[in-house]
Amino acid sequence: MSSYSPIGPVVGIVGAGQLARMSQPPAIALGVELRVLANNRDESAARVIVDTRVGDYRDLDDLRDFAKGCDVVTFDHEHVPTEHIRALAASGYSVRPGADALVHAQDKAVMRERLSAIDVPCPAWARVSSADDVARFAGEHGWPVVLKAVRGGYDGRGVWVCRTPEEVAEAFATGTELMAEAFVPFERELAVLVARSPHGQGVSYPVVETVQENGICVEVLAPAPDLDPEEAAQAQRIALKIAEELGVTGLLAVEMFKTADGLVVNELAMRPHNSGHWTIEGATTSQFEQHLRAVLDLPLGSPKMTAQVVVMANLLGGDEPDLFKRYEHVLAHDPGIKLHFYGKQVRPGRKIGHVTALGSNLDEVRARARHAVVYLTTGEYT
Amino acid sequence: MSSYSPIGPVVGIVGAGQLARMSQPPAIALGVELRVLANNRDESAARVIVDTRVGDYRDLDDLRDFAKGCDVVTFDHEHVPTEHIRALAASGYSVRPGADALVHAQDKAVMRERLSAIDVPCPAWARVSSADDVARFAGEHGWPVVLKAVRGGYDGRGVWVCRTPEEVAEAFATGTELMAEAFVPFERELAVLVARSPHGQGVSYPVVETVQENGICVEVLAPAPDLDPEEAAQAQRIALKIAEELGVTGLLAVEMFKTADGLVVNELAMRPHNSGHWTIEGATTSQFEQHLRAVLDLPLGSPKMTAQVVVMANLLGGDEPDLFKRYEHVLAHDPGIKLHFYGKQVRPGRKIGHVTALGSNLDEVRARARHAVVYLTTGEYT
Numbered sequence: 047m048s049s050y051s052p053i054g055p056v057v058g059i060v061g062a063g064q065l066a067r068m069s070q071p072p073a074i075a076l077g078v079e080l081r082v083l084a085n086n087r088d089e090s091a092a093r094v095i096v097d098t099r100v101g102d103y104r105d106l107d108d109l110r111d112f113a114k115g116c117d118v119v120t121f122d123h124e125h126v127p128t129e130h131i132r133a134l135a136a137s138g139y140s141v142r143p144g145a146d147a148l149v150h151a152q153d154k155a156v157m158r159e160r161l162s163a164i165d166v167p168c169p170a171w172a173r174v175s176s177a178d179d180v181a182r183f184a185g186e187h188g189w190p191v192v193l194k195a196v197r198g199g200y201d202g203r204g205v206w207v208c209r210t211p212e213e214v215a216e217a218f219a220t221g222t223e224l225m226a227e228a229f230v231p232f233e234r235e236l237a238v239l240v241a242r243s244p245h246g247q248g249v250s251y252p253v254v255e256t257v258q259e260n261g262i263c264v265e266v267l268a269p270a271p272d273l274d275p276e277e278a279a280q281a282q283r284i285a286l287k288i289a290e291e292l293g294v295t296g297l298l299a300v301e302m303f304k305t306a307d308g309l310v311v312n313e314l315a316m317r318p319h320n321s322g323h324w325t326i327e328g329a330t331t332s333q334f335e336q337h338l339r340a341v342l343d344l345p346l347g348s349p350k351m352t353a354q355v356v357v358m359a360n361l362l363g364g365d366e367p368d369l370f371k372r373y374e375h376v377l378a379h380d381p382g383i384k385l386h387f388y389g390k391q392v393r394p395g396r397k398i399g400h401v402t403a404l405g406s407n408l409d410e411v412r413a414r415a416r417h418a419v420v421y422l423t424t425g426e427y428t
Numbered sequence: 429m430s431s432y433s434p435i436g437p438v439v440g441i442v443g444a445g446q447l448a449r450m451s452q453p454p455a456i457a458l459g460v461e462l463r464v465l466a467n468n469r470d471e472s473a474a475r476v477i478v479d480t481r482v483g484d485y486r487d488l489d490d491l492r493d494f495a496k497g498c499d500v501v502t503f504d505h506e507h508v509p510t511e512h513i514r515a516l517a518a519s520g521y522s523v524r525p526g527a528d529a530l531v532h533a534q535d536k537a538v539m540r541e542r543l544s545a546i547d548v549p550c551p552a553w554a555r556v557s558s559a560d561d562v563a564r565f566a567g568e569h570g571w572p573v574v575l576k577a578v579r580g581g582y583d584g585r586g587v588w589v590c591r592t593p594e595e596v597a598e599a600f601a602t603g604t605e606l607m608a609e610a611f612v613p614f615e616r617e618l619a620v621l622v623a624r625s626p627h628g629q630g631v632s633y634p635v636v637e638t639v640q641e642n643g644i645c646v647e648v649l650a651p652a653p654d655l656d657p658e659e660a661a662q663a664q665r666i667a668l669k670i671a672e673e674l675g676v677t678g679l680l681a682v683e684m685f686k687t688a689d690g691l692v693v694n695e696l697a698m699r700p701h702n703s704g705h706w707t708i709e710g711a712t713t714s715q716f717e718q719h720l721r722a723v724l725d726l727p728l729g730s731p732k733m734t735a736q737v738v739v740m741a742n743l744l745g746g747d748e749p750d751l752f753k754r755y756e757h758v759l760a761h762d763p764g765i766k767l768h769f770y771g772k773q774v775r776p777g778r779k780i781g782h783v784t785a786l787g788s789n790l791d792e793v794r795a796r797a798r799h800a801v802v803y804l805t806t807g808e809y810t
Contacts, residue, residue: 053475053771054752071453074476075708077751077769077781093435094456096478326457330764330786345760352734369459370436378727382712387459389435399459404712 052079055342058112059083059091060103061122064388064397065318065334066091068326072335078342082122083112090388091122106130113139120296120341121317124152125198142244142295142341143316150292151316155196155225164291166284167310169303170228180214180226187228195222205261230310232303236270237321238285241336244295244343249336250282251329251349256301256321262397265415268324268356271408273304281309288314297322297337320360323400325349327384328356353404359415361399363392364423369399372425376418383418434461437724440494441465441473442485443504446770446779447700447716448473450708454717460724464504465494472770473504488512495521502678502723503699506534507580524626524677524723525698532674533698537578537607546673548666549692551685552610562596562608569610577604587643612692614685618652619703620667623718626677626725631718632664633711633731638683638703644779647797650706650738653790655686663691670696679704679719702742705782707731709766710738735786741797743781745774746805751781754807758800765800 054077059066062084070091073080081097092098101108103126113119118140131145143151150157158171170187173196174180184191193214195204206217207229217224235258239251255270256263270278285300288311292298299319301312322333331339331347339346366372369392376383380403387399401418405411413428420428436459441448444466452473455462463479474480483490485508495501500522513527525533532539540553552569555578556562566573575596577586588599589611599606617640621633637652638645652660667682670693674680681701683694704715713721713729721728748754751774758765762785769781783800787793795810802810 053773054769067456070456070476074449074452074771075766075768076755077771079475079771093461093478094452094476096475096480098478339759344755346763347759348763350764373458373726377721377729381728381730382732384457386457387436389456389459389461391435 054078055117056081056097056115057338057341058116058119059122060109060112060119060126062089062091062095062098063122064090064390066122067094067388068318068323068386069334069338070094071326072332072338076335076338078338081112081116083108090390093389104130106133109134110137113137113141116140118142118341120337121148123317124148124315128152144293144295147292147294148316151314153197154194154199154313157314158225158227160292161288161311164287166288167308169230169310169312172226174224174226177211177214177218180208181211183226190229192227192229193217193224194227195220196225197223203261230303230305230312232305232310234270234304235312236273236281236302236304236309237266237319238281238300238302239297239319239322239325239333240282240285240289240300241297241333241340241346241349242286242289242294243340243346246290247346248286248289249346249349250286251322251325251333252351253278253281254321254324262360262362263320264360264362265412266321266324266358267408267412268328268351268358277304277309284309284311295343296340297333320397320400323386324356324358324402326386327402328352328358328404354406355408355411356402356404357408357411357415358400358402359419360397361387361401361419361422363394363396363398364425365394366425367392369422372422376421379421380414380418383414385418385422436460437499438463438479438497439720439723440498440501441504442491442494442501442508444471444473444477444480445504446472446772448504449476449770450700450705450768451716451720452476453708454714454720458717458720460720463494463498465490472772475771486512488515491516492519495519495523498522500524500723502719503530505699506530506697510534526675526677529674529676530698533696535579536576536581536695539696540607540609542674543670543693546669548670549690551612551692551694554608556606556608559593559596559600562590563593565608572611574609574611575599575606576609577602578607579605585643612685612687612694614687614692616652616686617694618655618663618684618686618691619648619701620663620682620684621679621701621704621707621715622664622667622671622682623679623715623722623728623731624668624671624676625722625728628672629728630668630671631728631731632668633704633707633715634733635660635663636703636706644742644744645702646742646744647794648703648706648740649790649794650710650733650740659686659691666691666693677725678722679715702782705768706738706740706784708768709784710734710740710786736788737790737793738784738786739790739793739797740782740784741801742779743769743783743801743804745776745778745780746807747776748807749774751804754804758803761803762796762800765796767800767804 062082084092252269255267257265299315384402403414444464466474634651637649639647681697785796
């Protein structure tokens with residue numbers, strides 16, 4: 047533990063993954079002092095933030111100890127029990143986003159109820175507690191049925207696209223509380239990142255396209271190529287409306303399906319989001335700086351792009367445990383490529399970093415980003 | 429101290445000022461693990477780098493303890509005794525830049541001798557040990573005579589522009605070893621930042637203009653406005669030649685006078701430099717990332733500008749000890765302004781941060797940067 051007294055405001059982040067880690071560069075620039083609640087000192091953010099406290103985010107006493115002395119508490123993930131967040135706020139701690147907002151990113155059924163109530167386009171959905179409920183739902187909306195864990199899913203975990211009653215039974219066998227959604231035949235996936243500050247300022251980043259493989263985002267294209275400007279504006283209006291109606295403070299990422307009939311909201315997150323990593327180099331204000339500014343109730347920064355086209359590609363662990371061996375080729379090949387490595391042990395399939403390329407031609411920029419991630423993952427030239 | 433084992437290479441930085449602090453963001457991105465040797469845990473970089481060791485950079489044992497386990501050792505300042513750097517290298521530690529290069533940034537007389545020998549344009553100069561020596565020098569080159577401390581000066585300290593024998597006597601009264609230089613009647617000051625890696629790759633950033641007040645850099649304009657392209661190329665050639673001839677590994681900043689008769693080299697620094705802070709947002713590869721890449725012998729990054737015009741203004745401490753009170757106006761006034769605060773206690777005149785503005789019109793960009801620093805320092809609107 048550090049013994050110095052802070053000079054700037056102290057922002058406590060519950061969780062010490064890569065999102066907290068990537069918050070440290072803008073905190074350093076702004077003179078904001080970060081504190082993280084980590085599971086252990088090997089975690090991604092714990093390696094780069096001096097004021098790391100080890101504790102359990104499910105334990106209210108640990109959370110109280112952590113919050114003491116923070117000017118504001120925010121989150122690296124959605125897994126802190128909602129009642130603990132309410133308890134912290136009741137004790138006078140400033141928690142952003144607050145429990146009443148965050149619950150919509152924690153509980154998908156609560157989210158669907160609320161979005162339906164404010165006329166945000168969503169897939170048909172229902173709470174289900176048995177295979178019979180699902181069969182009834184399928185009778186009305188057809189197969190496949192998408193079953194989702196109401197709480198706790200991420201990166202494709204907690205989602206089952208079921209085409210048969212056997213697959214439904216498998217999902218129920220996990221014992222998780224489930225909800226059903228109609229399968230949305232989408233053309234592509236879009237994401238909108240907005241920020242909202244406690245005094246009500248809002249900004250929206252350009253709409254991006256996210257490319258998923260096996261439920262994991264592999265690539266983000268900014269701005270979403272060939273998107274009708276009117277539809278882009280509508281997507282931004284939807285995201286800003288959700289932020290306003292739900293009382294979000296901080297960032298809100300809204301994942302959407304683009305369908306032949308228009309936009310449908312898929313998921314919400316209330317923190318920096320993988321679909322916004324491109325903003326580190328690709329926007330005047332990165333999402334990580336924006337989140338700090340928003341939770342501190344500072345004026346928000348410009349979300350303007352710094353290049354015509356920005357592509358972010360996620361780096362998943364491959365066969366080579368020492369990624370540094372592979373830096374030389376990638377950096378020599380492309381003096382403009384930006385590498386981000388999360389300081390995690392490499393394990394096959396694990397999200398261990400990302401790369402960002404900026405330019406003016408989508409195909410070219412996309413090829414540069416792909417070249418880097420393919421080489422870093424496999425050692426193969428493309 | 430941290431107990432984890434590093435995943436990336438470990439770069440040890442001797443000194444924990446703002447240059448080490450600003451090295452942490454690119455280290456986080458690249459997955460490079462920084463270690464700093466600090467005087468105490470309140471220092472600028474010690475606040476943001478987990479692996480901070482407290483010790484004395486003048487003590488060889490402290491330096492040896494510090495270097496153990498580092499893949500490479502580099503510097504935040506020039507004050508480490510040259511013989512200690514040689515001793516570390518003799519023990520097998522990788523120190524970049526090495527003593528044979530760094531001595532030229534530590535000892536101004538050694539620097540002048542060497543630059544003269546390789547035909548780099550310098551002011552007339554001489555070693556002086558008495559007022560008589562200075563009088564002789566003035567007889568040949570005229571008054572004023574610039575006296576400089578051979579070692580240890582910075583930010584205008586250790587420089588005396590003498591117009592009279594009385595002023596010469598004042599400089600000698602400090603007891604410092606001095607050298608004399610002819611006063612250079614310059615039109616403006618320029619700086620060139622280059623990087624060179626151990627295997628010999630070199631890159632140069634665009635030439636910038638530096639604006640000084642009372643010997644302290646207050647503003648940097650990138651690129652140097654209205655500079656003849658041939659003269660800019662010449663300035664870059666001079667800097668790259670010095671880096672090559674001196675065997676620099678890492679960054680080299682070359683401060684130059686632009687005179688009616690051409691370019692004259694003023695000072696050298698072998699580390700990230702105040703004249704390169706604009707590169708954080710203003711170049712594809714910041715000087716801090718470039719230095720890490722160079723000392724790790726990784727391929728160097730693109731030095732291309734990300735905007736047509738970039739202006740950096742230094743933030744000196746004013747009357748208000750709590751800078752955060754002043755963030756609101758500045759950030760609301762200009763959503764594109766980038767603030768950098770070094771986590772230091774505010775003291776009048778102390779260099780505590782900088783701001784950067786990017787755009788396409790020099791007057792406008794310069795006014796934005798000035799607005800921010802004037803307001804942050806004085807609370808006055810401009």
